[in-house]
Amino acid sequence: MSEQVKTYLKTHREQNLARLNEFLSIPSVSTTSAHKDDVLKAGEFVRDYLNEIGFDKVEIKETGGHPLVYGEWIGNPDAPTALFYGHYDVQPAEPLELWDSEPFEPEIRNGRLYARGASDDKGQVFMHLAVFEAYMKTEGKLPVNVKVIIEGEEEIGSANLYPFLKDNRDLLKADFALVSDSGMVETGQPTMLYGLKGFTGLEVTLTGPKRDLHSGLYGGAVKNPAMALAQLLAGMKGENEKVLVPGFYDGIEHLDEEERRLMNEAPGEDYKRSLGIPETTPEEGFTVNEHTMARPTFEVNGIFGGYQGEGTKTIIPSTATAKLTCRLVPGQDPDEIQNLLADYMKKHAPKGVHVNVKREPLSARAYKVDPKHPLIQSAAACLSSAFGKDTVFVRLGGSIPVVESFDQLYGIPVVLLGFGTPEDNLHAPNESFPVDHFNLGIEVLADYYNECASVDPS
Amino acid sequence: MSEQVKTYLKTHREQNLARLNEFLSIPSVSTTSAHKDDVLKAGEFVRDYLNEIGFDKVEIKETGGHPLVYGEWIGNPDAPTALFYGHYDVQPAEPLELWDSEPFEPEIRNGRLYARGASDDKGQVFMHLAVFEAYMKTEGKLPVNVKVIIEGEEEIGSANLYPFLKDNRDLLKADFALVSDSGMVETGQPTMLYGLKGFTGLEVTLTGPKRDLHSGLYGGAVKNPAMALAQLLAGMKGENEKVLVPGFYDGIEHLDEEERRLMNEAPGEDYKRSLGIPETTPEEGFTVNEHTMARPTFEVNGIFGGYQGEGTKTIIPSTATAKLTCRLVPGQDPDEIQNLLADYMKKHAPKGVHVNVKREPLSARAYKVDPKHPLIQSAAACLSSAFGKDTVFVRLGGSIPVVESFDQLYGIPVVLLGFGTPEDNLHAPNESFPVDHFNLGIEVLADYYNECASVDPS
Known part of the structure; x- marks a missing residue:
């Protein structure tokens, strides 16, 4: 990416954090009907930001449940088109008494930003928006075409997303999808996810x-x-x-020895220490890494x-x-x-x-992509460069139903570029996100959108 | 008993119910600290009533937890002394949404008085007080000496009662104890309990x-x-x-065939119908009556x-x-x-x-008394006479810890004269007590206190 973009991002760190705090202050809990208006408010935040950046066709789309936000910038007919997906809804914050600060009043302590949604997924959605802003404000364009779809029902299973994806194939047509709703195996350890559970x-x-x-x-x-x-x-x-x-x-699937070896090489959390459990209890015959990733x-x-x-x-x-x-x-x-x-x-x-x-009406199949795909390899390179460390390749125990939908409906590769950490307390009290990951991640994404312009996505 | 007493009781039925409603309106839930003052208020109700009747030494006694109420009438040195025990605290009313009327706003529907505590145990405590009132107002004395102890912690295990009983042997010295905190096997079926579970x-x-x-x-x-x-x-x-x-x-204990036969002869509730369960599930090798009474x-x-x-x-x-x-x-x-x-x-x-x-710090042993004891036989006769039906003899699955204490500490027989029914919804939403049992039970008690004057309690 250009020096201009780099400089813009560096000089806008404080502004980005302040604006992210606004986003995090909205209690957009999708699972309880009491927060319906808040979920909409978070959608409006995304809509307004996309408009301000200069996206076209920006719109809050009704889905029957919580709405989703669409926007696009397709000003470069020669470049490939990325479909960026994220979600602006969050898990319930309960039990509230276990939070050290208010879940919807973001607070930075010891280099971490504490708030419900800081990591999952508002913080990571915001990083992409900040990158789009930087390109548009400095170069007046994005390096690739980008279609953005940010939904409000991920934490309740994305019931209305699948029909929307099905009904809007033309609108959403893209060469690959990009999702940042996952994490790294350790703080500071760049990680490329190549599989998700259903x-x-x-x-x-x-x-x-x-x-x-x-x-x-x-x-x-x-x-x-x-x-x-x-x-x-x-x-x-x-x-x-x-x-x-x-x-x-x-x-x-049968897990062969080679895949087992790779999984077991991935650095793991020290669960006994970090969680206070007397011992880990994976399925008999498998290691913790094997069970969490692939069983x-x-x-x-x-x-x-x-x-x-x-x-x-x-x-x-x-x-x-x-x-x-x-x-x-x-x-x-x-x-x-x-x-x-x-x-x-x-x-x-x-x-x-x-x-x-x-x-439960919502479900998802598991997903697996070839880790040698050039879009995956390129993403890994951007990660390694920004974080100064070789990227590890892993599969994840979590589910992101939309990934399977992109695979099944559009047949496009999905790049999972996640910046969370095991200490983020996802779905739990005291959710947080390292400020460093927020800033380095923005660099990775600025770099990656640029690199994608010259990768053959097919 | 005298015609005077009979008439007094008959003409005071409305007044008794009205005064009981006052008692039931106090939400004296002992298990949650939020109702501490209400529990005391219910104790004060009992204290004031005993004073009004003409009892001596009436006092709210501190126990360290919820207080208990003591009072006595010992004006007849030749008659035996009865120790009447009951409790003025109640179970929590939750879940509130399942009550058809407010738990602490008594209401009569279809011959039943609905309120938390109507059967367990405020309603039954009140019956004794009404009998004492009738004797004192008409004859100026009771047929036997009576010591009354009404506690406020039965529903939370009577933690402070046992030390009180231990420390007040002389004050509480009596020839037998009388407890009305149980029920009959069927509405209208006089029942003599001769055993309780621990x-x-x-x-x-x-x-x-x-x-x-x-x-x-x-x-x-x-x-x-x-x-x-x-x-x-x-x-x-x-x-x-x-x-x-x-x-x-x-x-x-081994249950011999004779005791099993007696238990199985006692009429039982039609559980499938009344509870909506697909089938009863007693312990393998035992009948429902055997399991509920003696296993x-x-x-x-x-x-x-x-x-x-x-x-x-x-x-x-x-x-x-x-x-x-x-x-x-x-x-x-x-x-x-x-x-x-x-x-x-x-x-x-x-x-x-x-x-x-x-x-749980509180516990109780099981209790069993000889059903042939004259105090038991006499009680059964009073029951049969008022209800116009032979009394059945059964054991109960419930626990009344104080009964075991009277047995263990004082070595006196305990007469369990209970007027509840299986439809009373004890400890559950819509607790109620049949108005007929309230009125007939008052007759039984008036008769029994009179009969006890001529029974050798030893």
């Missing part, structure tokens, strides 16, 4: 008696739904972390039933519920896995309770 | 990572505490309802961990907790059982989580 979810509620009962008068007559739920869940996963639901592992998971995201207050309440609860999600690997079909789990629970719930399974 | 409780919290984690990034590295809790609990109880913790059943239970009263809100939150929760209580039978020591369970959980929790067990 996702599916369900909620199961066991109902025993139609009201809470006195445990003394009814204990022995009725099945306790909380105990029934424990028994049901315990039957679905062994203490060795193997999922016991028949068919769960059918047809998934499917089955997790209880929440469990509840009966009395949760202070003191003792001697009841048999009427109901007990578990919220369940799986992360899937290549070879697993999300709908098939959801069916397997739902059928299992209906069939194997202990007698004496009614079983209700609610299927 | 009680012990614990709370277990499993902690994995020190904060909630992104399920995609960390799934496969750390143990999920909610799943670990399910696995732990499932190991403690079989689907056949047998408790699997070694030693749990050691030393408990120990192990129940999950509450379970919670992770996300419970609307929508999906893809986390691995940091902690998961279960609130657990057991109902015990003769032969089980509450402390030993608590130790067994605590040790089991510490030893058998899945690896990868920290285990914290909080022991």
Whole structure:
């Protein structure tokens, strides 16, 4: 990139952070309807910024749920077209009492910017916008054509994005997609992601008696739904972390020794220290890196039933519920896995309770790209150069449903350029993002958009 | 009893209900500190009523927790002395949205008085007070000497009652104790209770990572505490309802065929219909009546961990907790059982989580009295006469810790004269008490206090 762009970015660091803080101050929590207006407000922030930069066709597009923002700059017919995707919605901030500063009042402490969405994904979306601004304000143009689509429903599964992508093939036509909604394996360790897990979810509620009962008068007559739920869940996963639901592992890829070796070479978090756990517990027969990167998971995201207050309440609860999600690997079909789990629970719930399974409507397949693709290699080079360190290649346990959609619908390669770190506390209290990664990442992106102009994306 | 007393009671039915409503309107929930003043207010209600009736030494006694109320009438040196015990505290009313009328605004619908505490135990305490009033206002004396002790901590385990009973042996010296804090096997079916279960409780919290984690990034590295809790609990109880913790059943009474027969003859609730459950699930090898009356239970009263809100939150929760209580039978020591369970959980929790067990400090042994005791037989006769039906003899799955204390500390027989019904929704939304049982029960008690004057209590 030109010296002009470099200088512009260097001299606008404070301004960028200040403007990002505005973006982070909007509590755009998509999962609860109470924040509907805030989600829209965050979309308007993106729309206004794109307009100011000089993008065309900038518009808040209704989707049936939270809207998405579209904008484009396609002033260079000879250059390839990048489709940049991000999201402006965030996870709920609860439990609020565990935050050291207010989740929607950004604060820098020890080189980190603390706020819900700082890393996931407002901070990373903002970096692209800052790069576009720098090019337009200095050179009056971008090095490649860029189409931007920023949605407001990623944290609730992007239900309305897929239909939009399907219905707007021409509008969104591009040579490759670019997504910054992931992280590096360590702070300061440039990382190229070449695979993501898929996702599916369900909620199961066991109902025993139609009201809470006195445990003394009814204990022995009725099945306790909380105990029934424990028994049901315990039957679905062994203490060795193997999922016991028949068919769960059918047809998934075999991990060869070479891929296992590469995964195990990637530096890993010191989980015992950073998380305070007594030991890590990967699936029997696999290492932690192998399990997190390339083996499917089955997790209880929440469990509840009966009395949760202070003191003792001697009841048999009427109901007990578990919220369940799986992360899937290549070879697993999300709908098939959801069916397997739902059928299992209906069939194997202990007698004496009614079983209700609610299927999470949103899902994603796993995604994997060839790490030797020139767009991937070029991105890795930009990362290594800005961070001053060789880039490592890894797969990720997380899911970004849109990546699979770009792959499936448009057949274009997706470049996952993520700048988060393992210490970012994603989806948890005290989410943060290193200010250094924010500034270096902006350099990487300015460099990469420039490099892409001369890469054959096909 | 005299015609005067009878007439007084008949003509004061409306007044009694109105005054009971005052008592029920006080939200004396002992388990949450927010209601401390209300609990005291309910104690003051009892104190004022006893004073008005003409009791002596009426006093609110500090206990370190919620206070208790004492009062006595010992004007008849030749008659035996009854110690009447009850409680003026109530269970929490939550979940409030499931009540059809306000829990602390009593309302009569279809012959039932709806309010928290209507049956457990304010309604039944009030019946005794109304009987004392009737005797004092008409005859100027009671047929027997009466000492009254009404506490405010029964629903949280009566922690401060036992020390009080221990420290006030002389004050409380009596020939027998009388407790109305239980029910009949069916509405209108007079029932003599001759046994109660004991009680012990614990709370277990499993902690994995020190904060909630992104399920995609960390799934496969750390143990999920909610799943670990399910696995732990499932190991403690079989689907056949047998408790699997070694030693749990050691030393408990053998149920002989005769006692089993008597239990199975007692009319039982039609649980499937009244509770909406698909089937009853007693312990393998026992009937529902046998299990609820005479076999120990192990129940999950509450379970919670992770996300419970609307929508999906893809986390691995940091902690998961279960609130657990057991109902015990003769032969089980509450402390030993608590130790067994605590040790089991510490030893058998899945690896990868920290285990914290909080022991419920309050407990009770089971209690059993000879159903042929003259005080029991006389009570049964009063019941049969007022309700016009033979009294059945049963044991109860519930626990009344004070009963065991009277037995253990004072060695006096305890008469359990309960007027509740299985439809009372104890400890649950829409608690109620049949107005008929209130009125007939007052007759039974007036009759019984009179009969006791001529029974040898020893």
